[in-house]
Amino acid sequence: MRRSAAPSQLQGNPFKKPKFIPPARSNPSPNEEVTKLNSDVKLSEVAANKNTFLQSQSDPRICNLPTEESSRGINHEDNYREKYCLEASAKTTSDPHHTVHLAPKEITVSKGQEEEPDSLVKYFSVVWCKPSKKKHKKWEGDAVLIVKGKSFTLKDLEGKDIGRGIGYKFKELEKIEEGQTMTIGGKEIEVMGIISPDDFNSGRCFQLGGGSSAALHSSQAVKKCFSNPFKSVCKLNSKENRQKSFQNCKPRHDPYAPNSLVMPRPDNNHQWMFSKNCFPVVDVVIDPHLVFHLRPHQKEGIIFLYECVMGMRVNGRCGAILADEMGLGKTLQCISLIWTLQCQGPYGGKPVIKKTLIVSPGSLVNNWRKEFQKWLGIERIKIFTVDQDHKVEEFTKCPFYSVLIISYEMLLRSLDQIKNIKFDLLICDEGHRLKNSTIKTATALISLACEKRIILTGTPVQNDLQEFFALIDFVNPGILGSLPSYRKIYEEPIIKSRQPSASEEEKELGERRAAELTCLTGLFVLRRTQEVINKYLPPKIENVVFCRPGALQMELYRKLLNSQAVRFCLQGLLENSSHLICIGALKKLCNHPCLLFSSVKEKESSSTWDENEERNLYEGLINVFPADYNPLMFTEEESGKLQVLSKLLAVIHELCPDEKVVLVSNYTQTLNILQEVCKRHGYAYTRLDGQTQISQRQQIVDGFNSKYSSDFIFLLSSKAGGVGLNLIGGSHLILYDIDWNPATDIQAMSRVWRDGQKHPVHIYRLLTTGTIEEKIYQRQISKQGLSGAVVDLTKTCDHIQFSVEELKNLFTLHESSHCVTHDLLDCECTGENHTGDSLEKFPVFRNCQLGTHQQKSDSLKPVSMSQLKQWKHFSGDHLNLTDPFLERIRENVSFFFQNITNQTTAI
Ligand SMILES: Nc1ncnc2c1ncn2[C@@H]1O[C@H](COP(=O)(O)OP(=O)(O)OP(=O)(O)O)[C@@H](O)[C@H]1O
Ligand SMILES: [Mg+2]
Structure with a gap:
């Protein structure tokens, strides 16, 4: 037939x-x-080498200059790639059934x-x-x-x-x-x-619809290789001309100098595809000026990025995701890459890129400029940052600018102009926001023609397989096939295999598909955890401080819990979101009763006062306050936490006059109170919140970080300024309130314990004993909180569904406990200075939809209950540590947890 x-x-x-x-x-x-x-990974090399071996015998376009490399042994760090790839494919290679x-x-x-x-x-x-x-x-x-x-x-x-x-x-x-x-x-x-069963289980047999690694490494590579073999045929005709031209092709920096960092050379296949005009291969060497500063993980990161954007890791694909944890210097790695590619290239030394577009959150635009200046000075590279007064047109008109830095918001406004500029490299900082490909920013960026794309994110990318797809598809479009096919081939089997009810067969299939997906994407996704820089960082002393609520706070708290609104919530009688109003009121009260007073007064005078829930909640509350209560004249004694804070600031100021404090809250109103405290005590402060002009943010940060600054306190709204900021000028960080999402708190905490920090870092997390704040903390560290995926700043309290049982727990005040969290730990101690093992012995794991083989220690994850149990802990009455800071606040504190990381690091 x-x-x-x-x-x-x-x-x-x-x-x-x-x-x-x-x-x-x-x-x-x-x-x-x-x-x-x-082995999928080896495949590209095997196939490519075989092809090009055959071709190179007869192909005049492959013009390797003879080098002394082999005899003198340049450190190309080729084995890094091999190691990395092998790791990614370990699962696949070990499978004996891999036959067609x-x-x-x-x-x-x-x-x-x-x-x-x-x-x-x-x-x-x-x-x-x-x-x-x-x-x-x-x-x-x-x-x-x-x-x-x-x-x-x-x-x-x-x-x-x-x-x-x-x-x-x-x-x-x-x-x-x-x-x-x-x-x-x-x-x-x-x-x-x-x-074969293995090709089915790995999903490779769907390659045409999907895009498995086999497909990539075989058919795509082949397609690319053979699509237009004569496109870049050598134009240099005379032998002499060629020789002459070759003589000028020298590496920009000496590849043989001690400590030189030389990029891997392209293989024959790459040369065959990309070497225009028969230029000889020249070593690409990172500027020694930069190498001097680079940490080992950053050197590896630069090689990784170089290989990705040069299409050397996955044939014909030039995208990468650098998902290093916060503070690992993703910015410096990118700056090194840009500077290198802008001046050099493997073919005749010709630069690979001319113009780079960096898109970042507004608050980081100037941080990028600063980092460029910090590492390269102002002469080497001309960068242009877009703001109200500096429009994209200016960049277009002045050819000497090679890097355009713009916020995501501005990008949307200037998309038409941006589209008209030919960018060779696109970097999306905090690129996690592109996880939803339907949002405007993502569609705008997808529409840009630039092929070399890098996403930077401190957030793990594999926690949600759909978001994972969006990020992967952004940097390497189409590599995983269409979304529907990805869902069928990878997502559904993987998710199914994680269900408790999954059969053995489903489990096996899910694992194989996950392994295949990891193997494929692992080639261009890199994540290192904070551990790699721990040794460069000073000790970190982390304290969870349980503050006794003040008398007024207790009375108001009881009143709120007895309100009709809370009772209705517990009976499930109210609308869905009404519990959020109750929770909000309790949280305000924990921060300071005057916040609650202001809210009630505000509601009373507003037209929506009639709304039942709020009236039911606030009914009779004002009567608990003294008759002449004035929220502007609040006192520190009225709030347990504020009392502790005030004493803490005093002792830091007294004992460490050269050190500074970052004081974080999620609420602007609370920041107002904290600001007032600063004023009352005469502490010089600066402030960054949602209202701070984008253009002023870096200035504020720089001012604070400067050793000449007289600021003692940096008031920070974590939601507004958490991501990406470097606040290494501060070595004490106080989290005044707690967020449902552990990511918000962890982001804030990472602002000070990062490269460049000179002092031991002290972190204080203040919680009001027995109240909702403890419950939120417990949720953060319990299984529920840990598995909710979690380290994602976009997740807010509204995403959380509470059962009536959970609400009952939330709306309980534990008046007699020193620390409900400790009570829950099943710890046998009585709060008498229990010295747990160091946290470092207990690696922190995070849940990842791709499965166990992906799990790595991840410091972005909040501690778990069992880890917390290993921290030193003691009740306020039994404090006998020699910590002078805790000593000063013990009177108002019912319980402490403390953990020290890097205790022995010499700074
Ligand atoms: N090799 C280095 N030596 C000294 N300081 C460094 C080095 N690399 C980076 N830094 C500094 O470390 C700080 C953190 O770097 P960077 O802002 O790039 O982190 P990041 O990985 O982008 O973190 P985040 O995810 O929080 O944005 C910066 O102040 C940077 O200048
Ligand atoms: Mg960053």
């Missing part, structure tokens, strides 16, 4: 016959085929023939069409046929079921072989080949 070719037939799906054999390549031997599927089965005889069944028919599973690649009597079939598509015992499933290459059948005769299904045509489930099919 003759047939029209199905799509795969034309594109060279290796699971079908006739196989696509690239030009200049001999028919692969069976052994070669085995290698091909043994070419003939029906080689059908692999999961168990022996004598097994129960139901347990036999076979996989076939097929083409299908609607049944017809026509001689010349018009096949409608490729599919994968899964035969299991007496039933079968037909899936298209996007992983969607397109046919199913049960109750077939086992013998009939057992006999299926290559070349056979049959009608099955209302479709006519022709069997094109047999798929």
Whole structure:
């Protein structure tokens, strides 16, 4: 029977016959085929090397200048890539079943023939069409046929079921072989080949619809390689001309100098594809001026980024995600990359890029400028930052600017102009916001033509597989296929395998798909944890301080809990969001009663006072305050936390007059109170919150960090300014209130304990004993909080669903406990200075949808209950530590937890 070719037939799906054999390549031997599927990662190298080996024999365009490299041993750090790739593919390579089965005889069944028919599973690649009597079939598509015992499933290459059948005769299904045509489930099919269980389990057999690594490394590489072989044929005709031109091609910096950092050379395949005009390969060497400052992980990061954007890691793909934890110097790594590519390139030393676009949150635009200046000075590179007074047009008009830095908001406003500029490199800082591809910013950035794209994010990217897809698809569009096919092939099986009810088969499939996805994306996603710089950082002393509430606070708290609104909440009688109003009131009260007073007064005079819930909540509350209560004249004694804070500031000021404090709250109103405290005590302060002009933010940060600044306190709204800021001028950080999302707090805490910090860092988290603040903290550190994915700043309290049980717990005041959190730890101590083991012995794990093999210690994760138990802890009455700061506040504190990281680091 003759047939029209199905799509795969034309594109060279290796699971079908006739196989696509690239030009200049001999028919692969069976052994070669085995290698091909043994390791996806190695595959690109094997395939590429083989191809180019064959080509380079006769191809005049590959012009390697003879180098002394091998004899003198330049540190190209090639083995870094190898190590990295091997790690990514470890799972795959260790699998012994990695073979393509070419003939029906080689059908692999999961168990022996004598097994129960139901347990036999076979996989076939097929083409299908609607049944017809026509001689010349018009096949409608490729599919994968899964035969299991007496039933079968037909899936298209996007992983969607397109046919199913049960109750077939086992013998009939057992006999299926290559070349056979049959009608099955209302479709006519022709069997094109047999798929090994491993190729099915890894998802590789869906390659045309998906984009598995096998597809990438074989067909795409091949397509790229052979698409237009004559496009960049050497134009230099005379031998002398060539020689002359080569002589000028020298590395910009000496690759043999001690400590030089030399980028890996492109392989033959890369040269064949990208070397224009037959230029010789020249070493790309990072500016020694930068190398001098680089940490080891940053050197590796630069090589990684270089290889990614040069298309050396995944053929024809130039995107990367650098997801290093906060404070690891992602900015410096990018600056090094930009500076290098702007001045150098592997082909004749010609620069790879001319213009770079950096998009960042508004508050970081000037930080980028500062970092450029810090590392490169003002002469080497001309950067342009867009703000109200400096428009994109100016950048366009002045050719000497090579880097444009713009906020996400401004980018949207200037998109038309930006689109008209040819950028060669696009960097999206805090790029986690692109996780939703439908938002305007993401669509705008996707629309830019630039191929070399880098996302920087401190947040782990694999926690949500859909968001993961969006980020991956942004940097390397199409690499995972379409969203629907990705969901079918990867997301659904992976999620299913994580369900408690998952069968062994589902678990295995999910794990294999996750491994495949990791292997594929691991080539261009890099994440290192804070551990890599710990040794450069001073000690960090972290304290959780449980502050006794003041008398007025207690009375008001009881009153609120007895209100009709709270009671209705607990009976489930109120609207969905009414519990949030109650929670909000309790949190305000914990910060200071005057905040609650102001809210009640404000509501009373507003037109919405009639709204039941609030009236029910605030009823009679004003009577608890003294008759002449004036919120502007608040006292410190009225709030337990404020009292502790005030004493803490005093002792820091007294004992460490050169050190500064970052004081963080989530609320502007609370910051107002803290600001007032600063004024009353005569502390010089500066402030950054949501209202601070973007253009002023860096100035404020710089002022505070400067050793000449007289500011003692930096008042920071964590929501407004948490991300990306460097506040190393401060060495004490006080979190005045707690957020539901641990990420907000962790972000804030990371502002001071980072590279460049000279003093030991003291972190104080203040919680009001027995109140909702403890409950929120418990939620942060409990399993529930830890698994909710969590380290994501966009998640707010509104996302949390509370059961009535949980609400009951939230709305309970524990008046007699020193520390409810400690009570919950099942700790046998009585608060008498229990010295737990160091936290460092207990690596922190985070949940990741890709599975266990991805789990790494991650300091972005809040501590867990069991880790907290290992911290030193003691009640206020039993404090006998020699910590002079805690000593001074013990009177108002019912309990402490303390943990010291890097105790022995010499600064
Ligand atoms: N090699 C280095 N030596 C000294 N300081 C460094 C080095 N690398 C980075 N830094 C400094 O460390 C601080 C943190 O760097 P950076 O802001 O780039 O971190 P980041 O990885 O972007 O973190 P975040 O995710 O919080 O934005 C900056 O002040 C930077 O100048
Ligand atoms: Mg940053």
